[in-house]
Amino acid sequence: xxxxxxxxxxxxxxxxxxxxxxxxxxxxxxxxxxxxxxxxxxxxxxxxxxxxxxxxxxxxxxxxxxxxxxxxxxxxxxxxxxxxxxxxxxxxxxxxxxxxxxxxxxxxxxxxxxxxxxxxxxxxxxxxxxxxxxxxxxxxxxxxxxxxxxxxxxxxxxxxxxxxxxxxxxxxxxxxxxxxxxxxxxxxxxxxxxxxxxxxxxxxxxxxxxxxxxxxxxxxxx
Amino acid sequence: xxxxxxxxxxxxxxxxxxxxxxxxxxxxxxxxxxxxxxxxxxxxxxxxxxxxxxxxxxxxxxxxxxxxxxxxxxxxxxxxxxxxxxxxxxxxxxxxxxxxxxxxxxxxxxxxxxxxxxxxxxxxxxxxxxxxxxxxxxxxxxxxxxxxxxxxxxxxxxxxxxxxxxxxxxxxxxxxxxxxxxxxxxxxxxxxxxxxxxxxxxxxxxxxxxxxxxxxxxxxxxxxxxxxxxxxxxxxxxxxxxxxxxxxxxxxxxxxxxxxxxxxxxxxxxxxxxxxxxxxxxxxxxxxxxxxxxxxxxxxxxxxxxxxxxxxxxxxxxxxxxxxxxxxxxxxxxxxxxxxxxxxxxxxxxxxxxxxxxxxxxxxxxxxxxxxxxxxxxxxxxxxxxxxxxxxxxxxxxxxxxxxxxxxxxxxxxxxxxxxxxxxxxxxxxxxxxxxxxxxxxxxxxxxxxxxxxxxxxxxxxxxxxxxxxxxxxxxxxxxxxxxxxxxxxxxxxxxxxxxxxxxxxxxxxxxxxxxxxxxxxxxx
Numbered sequence: 001x002x003x004x005x006x007x008x009x010x011x012x013x014x015x016x017x018x019x020x021x022x023x024x025x026x027x028x029x030x031x032x033x034x035x036x037x038x039x040x041x042x043x044x045x046x047x048x049x050x051x052x053x054x055x056x057x058x059x060x061x062x063x064x065x066x067x068x069x070x071x072x073x074x075x076x077x078x079x080x081x082x083x084x085x086x087x088x089x090x091x092x093x094x095x096x097x098x099x100x101x102x103x104x105x106x107x108x109x110x111x112x113x114x115x116x117x118x119x120x121x122x123x124x125x126x127x128x129x130x131x132x133x134x135x136x137x138x139x140x141x142x143x144x145x146x147x148x149x150x151x152x153x154x155x156x157x158x159x160x161x162x163x164x165x166x167x168x169x170x171x172x173x174x175x176x177x178x179x180x181x182x183x184x185x186x187x188x189x190x191x192x193x194x195x196x197x198x199x200x201x202x203x204x205x206x207x208x209x210x211x212x213x214x215x216x217x218x219x220x221x222x
Numbered sequence: 223x224x225x226x227x228x229x230x231x232x233x234x235x236x237x238x239x240x241x242x243x244x245x246x247x248x249x250x251x252x253x254x255x256x257x258x259x260x261x262x263x264x265x266x267x268x269x270x271x272x273x274x275x276x277x278x279x280x281x282x283x284x285x286x287x288x289x290x291x292x293x294x295x296x297x298x299x300x301x302x303x304x305x306x307x308x309x310x311x312x313x314x315x316x317x318x319x320x321x322x323x324x325x326x327x328x329x330x331x332x333x334x335x336x337x338x339x340x341x342x343x344x345x346x347x348x349x350x351x352x353x354x355x356x357x358x359x360x361x362x363x364x365x366x367x368x369x370x371x372x373x374x375x376x377x378x379x380x381x382x383x384x385x386x387x388x389x390x391x392x393x394x395x396x397x398x399x400x401x402x403x404x405x406x407x408x409x410x411x412x413x414x415x416x417x418x419x420x421x422x423x424x425x426x427x428x429x430x431x432x433x434x435x436x437x438x439x440x441x442x443x444x445x446x447x448x449x450x451x452x453x454x455x456x457x458x459x460x461x462x463x464x465x466x467x468x469x470x471x472x473x474x475x476x477x478x479x480x481x482x483x484x485x486x487x488x489x490x491x492x493x494x495x496x497x498x499x500x501x502x503x504x505x506x507x508x509x510x511x512x513x514x515x516x517x518x519x520x521x522x523x524x525x526x527x528x529x530x531x532x533x534x535x536x537x538x539x540x541x542x543x544x545x546x547x548x549x550x551x552x553x554x555x556x557x558x559x560x561x562x563x564x565x566x567x568x569x570x571x572x573x574x575x576x577x578x579x580x581x582x583x584x585x586x587x588x589x590x591x592x593x594x595x596x597x598x599x600x601x602x603x604x605x606x607x608x609x610x611x612x613x614x615x616x617x618x619x620x621x622x623x624x625x626x627x628x629x630x631x632x633x634x635x636x637x638x639x640x641x642x643x644x645x646x647x648x649x650x651x652x653x654x655x656x657x658x659x660x661x662x663x664x665x666x667x668x669x670x671x672x673x674x675x676x677x678x679x680x681x682x683x684x685x686x687x688x689x690x691x692x693x694x695x696x697x698x699x700x701x702x703x704x705x706x707x708x709x710x711x712x713x714x715x716x717x718x719x720x721x722x723x724x725x726x727x728x729x730x731x732x733x734x735x736x737x738x739x740x741x742x743x744x745x746x747x
Contacts, residue, residue: 014236025236033239042239048249055252059259066266081301082292178266185259 015042046198056193063186070179077172109155116190130205142199149191156184275325278373285317287359295361302327334366338378389439397517400431402479410482416441445509450524454482533584535659537623538577545635554639560584625664
């Protein structure tokens with residue numbers, strides 16, 4: 001049997017509680033419904049998902065500009081203050097011979113945040129356009145996105161640690177710049193955006209366009 | 223597999239959720255976050271934009287010590303900017319540094335603002351810029367005063383000794399050569415270091431050097447219009463008619479050179495004169511900035527009263543002028559009234575006689591100042607005619623130049639003016655330029671002359687003795703001379719007298735009573 005009737009929770013008017021897993025039969029709207037057993041609110045989909053994701057994403061887009069332009073770290077050595085942005089740190093590492101570190105920093109602090117934002121945007125747009133293209137791949141993109149989120153904080157961690165450790169008065173001291181705060185905000189905002197996005201929305205378009213789709217064999221086997 | 227209907231039924235049996243009054247969150251509430259982010263972003267942008275100062279370029283001869291993003295621009299050790307890029311100029315001759323200046327330091331960019339790179343420097347007068355050894359070199363700035371602004375600068379190659387806010391004043395010294403001075407050479411006032419040389423440059427015509435000195439406040443008030451500057455460099459040993467003269471300022475100036483200044487010392491006469499009686503007396507005022515002074519080579523020269531009147535004469539000596547040097551004094555009875563300007567030798571084409579013309583400068587003021595007529599200073603001659611008349615009158619009274627030995631040890635000679643009433647009459651030739659001053663042979667020559675005249679007289683004496691005295695004596699002692707006769711008569715008389723005395727003695731011996739009783743008669747015998 002290759003063709004299954006696709007039944008989603010929404011179509012069957014069934015909501016599983018997020019907290020305790022108890023399934024409820026909800027006839028109409030999920031508005032104001034709480035779990036009978038544990039009292040958690042019940043939702044068919046993450047509430048207001050697209051709206052929230054867009055809002056957080058746009059905020060992240062705005063803040064990524066100062067995060068990259070402003071210095072994340074100010075190091076002063078014997079009176080000579082030096083302000084490093086993320087990019088200048090990458091360049092400095094590259095020029096001083098630590099190519100590997102430089103690449104790591106570049107990937108973690110520049111490439112990944114930007115890619116996350118772009119991927120998130122793609123997912124949102126595709127949901128809006130009710131794209132039917134490869135929903136599984138898109139779901140995988142989403143999962144990677146969610147997993148990788150916290151690792152973008154490397155730069156912030158480094159700056160925070162150095163600030164705490166390197167405080168030798170006038171000989172050498174390191175301080176966090178405004179860029180680091182903006183950068184941290186970007187990372188947190190993208191994480192929240194990913195969190196508030198509901199991947200089930202990717203599949204909704206396919207649910208509506210076809211009564212039934214081919215469910216991959218592996219899925220079925222399980 | 224259960225049927226759909228069955229499943230629907232199964233789902234319908236699921237428990238119904240409880241209904242609860244929902245929290246009335248507006249879904250638009252979430253948009254506060256991007257708005258906040260936008261505000262923060264704009265705020266940061268505006269802050270950066272507001273803080274961003276002008277971008278300027280500074281051209282350097284070399285990029286040594288310049289590092290993009292690291293080299294700072296400092297004023298009074300406060301950072302006012304940072305080097306953004308370091309590039310070669312288009313013609314590859316200079317290094318152009320692009321510098322972002324802080325917004326608050328934007329008014330530094332004046333037309334005459336100076337920039338220079340600070341490196342460790344070791345000079346004779348000190349060590350500077352040591353902090354750059356560990357902290358890296360930086361660009362120092364000295365704010366200008368011009369009202370004009372600009373954005374392209376050329377860095378100074380040598381750091382200025384002083385920044386413009388240093389209190390004090392600058393003066394210019396004109397000298398024939400730079401001597402041992404350099405930038406930073408100290409300037410002394412009564413052996414106190416009160417300033418330094420800040421710049422020097424060759425005159426356009428190459429005939430002298432202008433040395434710029436800076437005198438720190440409050441010492442600058444001692445630089446007056448009649449202040450004299452002189453070289454205090456090294457050890458100045460001069461051998462003159464007055465002997466050996468060694469002059470130094472301080473040990474540092476011996477090593478590093480120096481310039482000293484002092485107000486002109488008033489002479490004894492001037493000190494006693496009231497301003498009314500001395501028409502030349504000008505009250506010493508504080509000199510204005512950039513006043514030009516003459517830099518004398520020695521203190522002695524500097525302290526000489528400036529001679530306003532100079533009369534030039536040439537003296538033809540008919541004797542060796544060995545020992546006479548240029549600059550040797552011309553003295554009138556020990557008072558220095560001039561100096562030797564040049565010494566030469568000329569041959570008169572008419573009779574091939576050789577003379578040594580010595581050109582001298584006479585400073586008549588040095589004599590005139592001390593001359594009083596009717597309680598008032600003797601007025602200076604009104605014109606050239608009157609002056610030459612005065613000289614003529616002096617020469618008529620026997621004023622002549624003479625070469626004299628000033629120092630027997632060194633053989634230095636000087637020219638003395640004195641009155642020789644016996645000198646032959648002389649009249650100035652008004653057509654000669656400079657006029658020829660009459661001379662008499664030197665004192666040494668005179669000794670020679672008198673010696674030779676003594677020898678001559680002795681010769682004469684001997685001759686006279688030979689010719690006249692000896693025959694006279696011969697005549698006197700001849701056998702038939704009256705003297706001989708008289709002598710013989712006298713001797714004869716003396717012999718007689720002696721015989722009588724003998725007779726007397728005998729008588730007394732035999733008859734001692736005869737002294738009392740007289741000679742006994744012949745009968746009693």
